[in-house]
Amino acid sequence: MLVILSGGTGTPKFLQGLKEVEENFSVIVNTGEDLWLNDLYVSPDVDTVLYTLSDLINEECWYGIRGDSFITHEMLKKYGVDEFLRIGDRDRALKIHKALLLKKGYKLSEIVDIERRLLNIKQKVYPMTDDKVETKILVNINGKIDLLKFHDFWIKRKGNVDVLDVIYENSIYSKPLNNAVEDIKKSKAIIIGPSNPITSIGPILSVGYREILKKKKVIVISPIVGTSPISGPADKLMKAKGYESSPYGVYKFYEDIIDIFVVHNTDNNIKVDCEIYSTNIIMKNKEDKIRLAKEVLELVK
Amino acid sequence: MLVILSGGTGTPKFLQGLKEVEENFSVIVNTGEDLWLNDLYVSPDVDTVLYTLSDLINEECWYGIRGDSFITHEMLKKYGVDEFLRIGDRDRALKIHKALLLKKGYKLSEIVDIERRLLNIKQKVYPMTDDKVETKILVNINGKIDLLKFHDFWIKRKGNVDVLDVIYENSIYSKPLNNAVEDIKKSKAIIIGPSNPITSIGPILSVGYREILKKKKVIVISPIVGTSPISGPADKLMKAKGYESSPYGVYKFYEDIIDIFVVHNTDNNIKVDCEIYSTNIIMKNKEDKIRLAKEVLELVK
Numbered sequence A, B: 001m002l003v004i005l006s007g008g009t010g011t012p013k014f015l016q017g018l019k020e021v022e023e024n025f026s027v028i029v030n031t032g033e034d035l036w037l038n039d040l041y042v043s044p045d046v047d048t049v050l051y052t053l054s055d056l057i058n059e060e061c062w063y064g065i066r067g068d069s070f071i072t073h074e075m076l077k078k079y080g081v082d083e084f085l086r087i088g089d090r091d092r093a094l095k096i097h098k099a100l101l102l103k104k105g106y107k108l109s110e111i112v113d114i115e116r117r118l119l120n121i122k123q124k125v126y127p128m129t130d131d132k133v134e135t136k137i138l139v140n141i142n143g144k145i146d147l148l149k150f151h152d153f154w155i156k157r158k159g160n161v162d163v164l165d166v167i168y169e170n171s172i173y174s175k176p177l178n179n180a181v182e183d184i185k186k187s188k189a190i191i192i193g194p195s196n197p198i199t200s201i202g203p204i205l206s207v208g209y210r211e212i213l214k215k216k217k218v219i220v221i222s223p224i225v226g227t228s229p230i231s232g233p234a235d236k237l238m239k240a241k242g243y244e245s246s247p248y249g250v251y252k253f254y255e256d257i258i259d260i261f262v263v264h265n266t267d268n269n270i271k272v273d274c275e276i277y278s279t280n281i282i283m284k285n286k287e288d289k290i291r292l293a294k295e296v297l298e299l300v301k
Helices: A010-021 A044-053 A071-078 A089-103 A108-118 A150-156 A178-186 A197-213 A234-240 A247-254 A286-300 B010-021 B044-053 B071-078 B089-103 B108-118 B150-156 B178-186 B197-213 B234-240 B247-254 B286-300
Strands: A002-006 A025-029 A035-037 A040-042 A124-127 A134-141 A144-149 A162-169 A189-192 A218-221 A260-264 A275-279 B002-006 B025-029 B035-037 B040-042 B124-127 B134-141 B144-149 B162-169 B189-192 B218-221 B260-264 B275-279
Touching (some): A002 A010, A010 A044, A010 A286, A025 A044, A025 A178, A025 A197, A040 A089, A044 A089, A071 A089, A089 A108, A089 B071, A124 A178, A134 A150, A144 A150, A162 A197, A189 A286, A218 A286, A247 A260, A260 A286, B002 B010, B002 B197, B010 B044, B025 B178, B044 B108, B089 B108, B124 B178, B134 B150, B162 B197, B162 B234, B189 B286, B197 B247, B218 B286, B234 B247
Parallel strands (some): A002 A025, A002 A189, A025 A124, A218 A260, B002 B025, B002 B189, B218 B260
Antiparallel strands (some): A035 A040, A134 A144, A134 A162, B134 B144
């Protein structure tokens, strides 16, 4: 039994390899970027994990279903409806499904469990919490301090703002998911995938998992090679939270829970107070993904 | 200036002919079958009139857009979501548009006016009221008396129930639309299209238009030839309301407002206390529609 913590881009790539060589794992997924958009409930990272594990994922943008059409989206645009995320017709159904069941009173975790069964996914997929936690970017825009939602920051503004901090709003009032905590207790090790520490993994840790992981063997796969994040806005956000944008910064973020740090070959000289494993962590194709998964599974033993 | 009262099947056919020969008319449309369905606002007759006047209508079922796809609908079915109306991907956008603007506080009439402009429709299209009026079918099912919504009665149960009466719920608390009333006052004549008197025109008349029409020249095109309704469940519902299912029954329903009754050739021997005009009222093709429109326009003069 293994538990993986995941965001929406780097870790899903790792999951593609892992599921080819290991069946028995659960994934705890960031929900800090969840939003209601025109009556749809959009849980971007959860849906990406669901589509990844069911082999439907559109790997061009790690969002939505491969080969989907955008008929309703384009019509909405003509009608002047601002659907700022581009939602496909097949993908829309999953977001309608979540919206309807949430309104009926189902918990998000119950809905995601129904969906992973509908998509024939063997692994458990857990939203990090059933509580509402929102990742907010504290910014300074022309001298005005304000909070932006992640999508406003990253999709609408392409990250081009002065970031002061990142807040996991409502995290102090939120609880980790019971079933996820149970799986962590049963697992040999916890793998933190190569996702953005600040916006993908940070929200998960913020709702109570950080304390729980202190007692477990935690393997972190670096999302940064040299000083460059493999994808996404980790650079700016790491710095805003007071961390270097480097594998060392990643280490510092996880310092109190990390046991083994998986870094890229070229970063093997890093000085940290935990075990280091260096290999090729850039996953360009399926072979890379399977090889990395096998190597990490060796570290679990 | 002309005003047409319309439901969702027979009258739109007439409108197809009318718009080819006359530009200056407004349509008041039944909203008694409107419903919220999975966060969509479905106004079946209004949308059919909008799609008819913009030449998008799917004439096979007089519902939705010609050549539309059903990608989201099919995915929803896989996810176990009961979308009992088959809503196309293009059509869905119009229903989302209505839902979003209603939630923002727009009146239905304001939304429909935005939509008819977006669809480049020259004519005004008015939902009969901005109030909520629901057509309910009073039924006896195995000895149990209950009220069914029209869609439950007609789509889910195919009309196969014992009908006691038809109620326009909340009509006593509802008002006609001001702009529609103004257009009626300015119009040379009001044309009641060949729609089901009970479920399509009855709800319109129930919110105050019947009194207003008593002072106007009203031309009714019969929706019934011989004893057969041209389409839909008029037969059973006419009888439940105490009217014959015949042109004579239609006449009796409109007795206090009708001035000219347009019936099919074979019904020209009908005995009624108003002017009769008999012609071929079965609209099989565009030529039929244009010819009937021209003949009715002659009656307006």
